[in-house]
Ligand SMILES: [Zn+2]
């Protein structure tokens with residue numbers, strides 16, 4: 001496409017604008033303004049005329065020298081003009097000038113000039129024309145881009161999720177610096193390519209490139225996102241070993257990492273030791289406490305923050321409202337929502353309204369939640385309607401659930417399942433089946449839950465009913481034995497959760513092999529009898545697995561920590577820190 005545009009521009013341009021000097025000398029392989037070909041031409045002309053007439057020959061030689069000088073200086077100015085034009089485009093953000101300059105570059109034969117190509121690529125990127133930049137990059141045969149430009153190209157493509165182009169550029173670079181590695185690692189984390197991020201970090205260390213605070217900031221975030229405690233401890237140790245001073249970014253990243261890895265006590269002790277003069281450090285602590293369902297601690301931290309004269313921002317309020325929502329503190333939550341505007345002049349954003357819908361919805365105050373949605377100054381997004389639908393499912397209100405579904409323009413599998421479950425919860429089996437039928441007709445598959453557990457520095461992932469693990473046989477043996485034992489303790493499976501009107505045994509069979517149960521069984525198989533087991537799940541943990549794990553913790557006398565999509569559950573001696581409210 002880009003070639004077509006350039007061709008069109010070339011046709012429109014006056015052919016006379018082509019330099020006569022250029023029309024004689026083939027410019028196709030010129031890298032920088034070359035004086036060599038002109039010199040050879042002068043030489044030939046001189047040799048040709050020398051034998052005809054010496055005076056004419058001298059005259060022609062002088063003329064040629066002048067033309068050579070003019071041509072070379074115009075060459076330099078041409079190149080300079082092209083550079084200036086492209087530099088200017090980055091500021092003026094004028095696409096037609098970039099395309100025009102691109103056309104001129106092709107016409108003048110500067111296509112292979114790496115400094116101009118690099119400028120063109122960066123100009124297209126800054127104008128958000130990544131397709132053009134991508135095409136140009138694919139055509140680059142010899143990589144002579146400057147380090148700064150290459151780094152910028154990597155960062156730009158990582159930002160839009162085009163990891164493969166970033167990797168190509170990285171591979172082609174003859175020289176890399178710490179910014180190159182940081183752009184790659186940070187880019188992988190941003191695009192949720194966690195394995196590659198870890199791999200690149202290790203590769204960086206083995207290539208003797210010293211990581212800096214930006215590298216650590218990405219890697220610490222990475223450990224938190226994966227919830228990998230062993231890796232987290234290793235990275236923290238490395239940070240200390242390298243003697244990198246903690247700034248507010250690293251401090252908040254560490255607090256966040258340990259919170260997300262289930263170590264709220266370590267997060268708290270780091271918080272106590274570091275400087276508190278930036279709001280992000282407070283936010284990390286408040287959000288960490290909220291995630292662990294420690295609403296009272298989150299509120300206390302907020303008060304301390306006020307005492308130390310640090311002004312809260314909108315993220316602080318997301319944390320505090322989430323904390324209230326997870327613990328059913330509807331009144332306090334409502335009060336903080338009011339204070340946001342009246343005391344701190346912070347206008348509530350979409351996520352604050354979402355927290356309020358969640359706060360009322362979880363507490364079963366569905367009408368209040370609906371009122372919040374109706375009173376929003378902006379239109380509610382799909383996340384808000386889903387939170388509302390989820391509350392309708394928990395509190396068995398199919399009519400409001402239908403309202404939520406009617407507002408979600410592109411229903412995904414989770415929405416169908418939630419609505420179908422809402423009907424199941426009030427025993428409307430036929431209507432539930434209709435929803436399932438609609439889901440099948442539209443070709444939407446139910447998204448499966450995934451759970452994972454870290455063991456020996458490796459993440460072991462399980463899907464519901466998964467039999468792909470190399471130790472499947474032992475895992476199922478442990479699980480079957482445990483199921484029998486827990487049944488003896490009087491456990492009743494929550495069969496209403498399994499969709500459709502099928503027999504109770506079938507439903508029970510389905511529930512027994514949920515991903516979190518498989519991950520837990522693997523944890524029991526591999527770990528020592530007293531150690532705690534930490535399982536992560538991509539969705540909210542189901543009621544059945546939650547009650548089952550509470551009994552497992554009592555029977556085996558083990559601490560089980562489940563990190564689901566919403567929060568942490570620390571299950572010990574038959575009780576969970578969430579107080580069964582999540
Ligand atoms: Zn389950």
Ligand SMILES: [Zn+2]
Nearest residue numbers: 569576578580
């Ligand atoms: Zn719980």
